Amino acid sequence: MTGKAKAVKGSSQGLDYLLNDKGTAVELLRNGLFGKDGSEMYREFKMMTPNNPTKNLALSIVVSPHKIYTKDFKEMDWQQLCKDVLEKLKLQDHHQYLCALHQSRTTKHAHIYVNRISSSGATYSDKYLAFTLHKVLDQICKERGWYNAKEINHHLNKVEKQYALKAIRDELRNPMNISLDKLKEALLKRGYELHLTKNSTGYVGGRIIPTDYKKETTSKLEDITKKGGFKFSELDKDLRVETILNTLEQNKIKLELEKPKEQISEGVENKIDPTEAKSFITSIGNAFNVLGSFGAGANDQADENQKMKKKKKNYYRR
Numbered sequence: 001m002t003g004k005a006k007a008v009k010g011s012s013q014g015l016d017y018l019l020n021d022k023g024t025a026v027e028l029l030r031n032g033l034f035g036k037d038g039s040e041m042y043r044e045f046k047m048m049t050p051n052n053p054t055k056n057l058a059l060s061i062v063v064s065p066h067k068i069y070t071k072d073f074k075e076m077d078w079q080q081l082c083k084d085v086l087e088k089l090k091l092q093d094h095h096q097y098l099c100a101l102h103q104s105r106t107t108k109h110a111h112i113y114v115n116r117i118s119s120s121g122a123t124y125s126d127k128y129l130a131f132t133l134h135k136v137l138d139q140i141c142k143e144r145g146w147y148n149a150k151e152i153n154h155h156l157n158k159v160e161k162q163y164a165l166k167a168i169r170d171e172l173r174n175p176m177n178i179s180l181d182k183l184k185e186a187l188l189k190r191g192y193e194l195h196l197t198k199n200s201t202g203y204v205g206g207r208i209i210p211t212d213y214k215k216e217t218t219s220k221l222e223d224i225t226k227k228g229g230f231k232f233s234e235l236d237k238d239l240r241v242e243t244i245l246n247t248l249e250q251n252k253i254k255l256e257l258e259k260p261k262e263q264i265s266e267g268v269e270n271k272i273d274p275t276e277a278k279s280f281i282t283s284i285g286n287a288f289n290v291l292g293s294f295g296a297g298a299n300d301q302a303d304e305n306q307k308m309k310k311k312k313k314n315y316y317r318r
Contacts (some may be wrong), residue, residue: 001065001141002149004087005133007126010045010058012038017110021102028079028110032119033097045096048117059116059124061133064109066152069144069266073108075101081140082110088136094118110265163209165235167192172244178252183244195229196241202243207231 008014015038020027029153035041045057063085068167070077082099086092096115101108134149141148147155171177171186184194196206209229232239 001063001069001137001146001152003063003133003137004062005059005061005129007056007129007159008058008060009056009147010042010115011041014038014060015041015098015113018098018100018113021100024102024104026075026078026101026103027077027098028101029082029099030097032115033098033301043097048119048121049094054116054123056126057116059091059112059114059126059129061089061112062109063112063113063137064107065146067107068156070108070234078108084110084140085133086114088139089132091124094120095124109155137210157229160210161230161235164192164210164230165239168208168235168244169240170195172247175251175254178248178255180248182247182250187216203245204233206241206242206244208235218314253292 017038018025019038033041035044049057063081064149067080075285078101079099083092086099088095091097091114095118098109098113102111106239114124116126118124131138138148140146146152167187167190171183171190174186177183177186180196187194187208191211193209194206195209198204207229232241234242
């Protein structure tokens, strides 16, 4: 969970912004304020300090838990979070404040606007305010079992690495991925981009980058060096460009070896279509009939010759 806090001059525009946020703001809590808009509430703020020379009248606090913790948050959960922050900063009872949920950005966050002057006229010190808020947020994280600002990045980085490694391993096992283009297309569907580095000798390295990674660069040089994502060596020490290229080549060879079997099988099944087969069988049948008739004629002639021989024998015997 991250947050920031600072003392500000205070204005009706600041309070209006708190209640707007492009029309998505939701008021969560208020204390000691009855106004309907920023102008009315700011007048109420100033009523607490008619003779106080304080330059910065208000405290502006932003609390932003990571979205993995707030994805199921309801309005009451955000209210409780604001109450915890105000209580630990000792602002909950004697100070005017307004809390609102902002959700126009990807990460939802709570804004807390507090009058520095308490109901007794005391001014809340803003010395080390940002440091104090960070300590408070770390304490809240510990109580809730959340990772703090430093730990969350390490934790999410570890989890994201596991997901990225699983994605590339799964797609390398897929026998249909027989080229870099096929592999890139398959990984893109899973939410990752495959980037390979190449020089005059060939491919020398690469990285896998989540598609939702947003580059925050300010120059062309940074755009080249700050690519985000993970190097292959960060995911697995045995994952190299050579490993990927060899695996894709093996997939290709395996597919080529299996292809002739399929073609032979299809050739046998589709060699003669039913119409041609019927015509072919009829032709063979006719041929056998013709041959049969030739055989019958030959047999009749042989019988006739045999009879003539017998007649000649009987004639000479006489």
